[in-house]
Amino acid sequence: MPEEPTTRKANLPIKVYCLPSEKKTIEDSARAAGKSTSAFLLAVGQGYRVSGVVDYERVRELAKINGDLGRLGGLLKLWLTNDERTESFGADTIRAVLNKIEKNQDALADIMMRVVMPRTKDESFNG
Numbered sequence: 001m002p003e004e005p006t007t008r009k010a011n012l013p014i015k016v017y018c019l020p021s022e023k024k025t026i027e028d029s030a031r032a033a034g035k036s037t038s039a040f041l042l043a044v045g046q047g048y049r050v051s052g053v054v055d056y057e058r059v060r061e062l063a064k065i066n067g068d069l070g071r072l073g074g075l076l077k078l079w080l081t082n083d084e085r086t087e088s089f090g091a092d093t094i095r096a097v098l099n100k101i102e103k104n105q106d107a108l109a110d111i112m113m114r115v116v117m118p119r120t121k122d123e124s125f126n127g
Helices: 020-032 037-045 053-082 084-088 091-116 121-126
Strands: none
Touching (some): 020 037, 053 091
16 A cells, blocks of 8 residues: 655644744745745755745846836837838937847846846855
8 A cells, every 4th residue: 555645734843932023033034035934944944045035026127127128129110110200210220229128138138047046055155
């Protein structure tokens, strides 16, 4: 007869005695990391570096900026094709603006990857 998988809830918990202010600090830290208090303490107790949700909020902000840049490029293209006032703009000017937007999008994508990708063990001790 195969054994049923063991869940954490089927085992005994570890109790931690702390002051109300310490409990609040732990709960706030867990919330900031986007984890339950139990998951947060389990991760920290096993030596994992817990990254906060703040990083993901920054990535969302960067993604929004990236989207805004893309929309700006689309609007620029639309505006340039439908507006008589832009006839004086040369193709070089338009290409330069679009290239700058693309470079900014690439830079934002690079920043997003560095925020999301976990640090290596060596990097976490250096800064």
